[in-house]
Amino acid sequence: MRAFAEQAVGRITTWSDVSWVRAESRVWRARGAEGGIWYVKVHQNERFHQREVAALRGWVAGLGAAAPRLVAADAELQAVVLTAVGGRSLHGATHPPEEQRLIFHRIGQLAAAIHASAPARPAGGMLPLGKLARHLDRARPHLASGDEEFIRTMAEKAAHLPGMDVVPTHGDFQPRNLRWDTAAGSLYVIDFERAEWGRLTVPMANHQRREAATPDWQGADGSLRRAVSAELWTAPIPVSRFRPSTGRWSSWWRWRCVRR
Incomplete structure (x- = not known):
């Protein structure tokens, strides 16, 4: 080698x-x-x-x-x-609250830049709902009364919706693949082995763990919108989504981007 x-x-x-x-x-x-x-x-x-x-x-x-x-x-x-790129890995790193908010702001900017790095392509077919039954089987012990019926109803309503446009996505956009330079206020991304063309969304799921561990990065009102790239997105739309594979609701699981 x-x-x-x-x-x-x-x-x-x-x-x-x-x-x-x-x-x-x-x-x-x-x-x-x-x-x-x-x-x-x-x-x-x-x-x-x-x-x-x-x-x-x-x-x-x-x-x-x-x-x-x-x-x-x-x-x-x-x-x-x-x-090589600059900075230090965000994996396991801690920062003061103000810097933490800046970091997540930069993460939003970088995610938007990744999605905008090439023109979007039309998605083929409909929404990928084929794995719903399998995920529900795994999640059933964690569901409250009425959850499964609600999920199936929403899936049926979405079954005929066209897929969203696909854009470049990193595929593993989480702290271990992000590097932060405190002095320069710059963020870097590495490891593109899972990169692919995917839906026009920003995958914030991997950052929920950091949100839970350090809630003060969000600001006093808990707003994610101010932390996630207000400059590059005109209207980030929060989507409440149930994760059947884990039996958990995630209000910030995905954000649809409406870019300028």
Whole structure:
């Protein structure tokens, strides 16, 4: 793997394992003889490799300095060499309340920028409701009286609605893949192996855990709208949605964006 990287960037003087603590993670930080820093990553499978390479060669370029650049890719090795981005990971990080609100504001801006990085495409078919029965079976022990009937009724009403337009989506937009530079007030995003074209929504589900742990980021009135990119969205619309797979309601599960 080091030889592959040196073919792309020249002689490497420092080679450090920076993988996540899980068996399938294989990432190294490489420092070159002239001081440059790159990351070398081996994907878990061909699909992840193809998704990340396609995104980096396509719409990710529209994010500018907020995302890494692809230096080299090898389909046989299922590996890539990427430029480094700034900041520190938001995974497990804590910040003062005012900075926390700013961070979530930047997250909203970056999510909107990802969605706007390429023109939207019409969605094919109807809404994907085929997994509803399976999710309800798993969630049934957690449902209150009348919940299942309500969910089925709403699904029936939505069955004939056309799908929303699809846009570029990160696929794993959560703190471990976001890096924050406190001094510059800049946010960066990494790891595009789950990137795909998806619905025109902003997936805030992964940030609910941080909301629960640090509720003060929302502001005194609990408003998410002010934290999530007021500049880029004219009307974020909260959608109350039941998550059948977990048996929980989520008021902020998805936000439909009405952009200027």
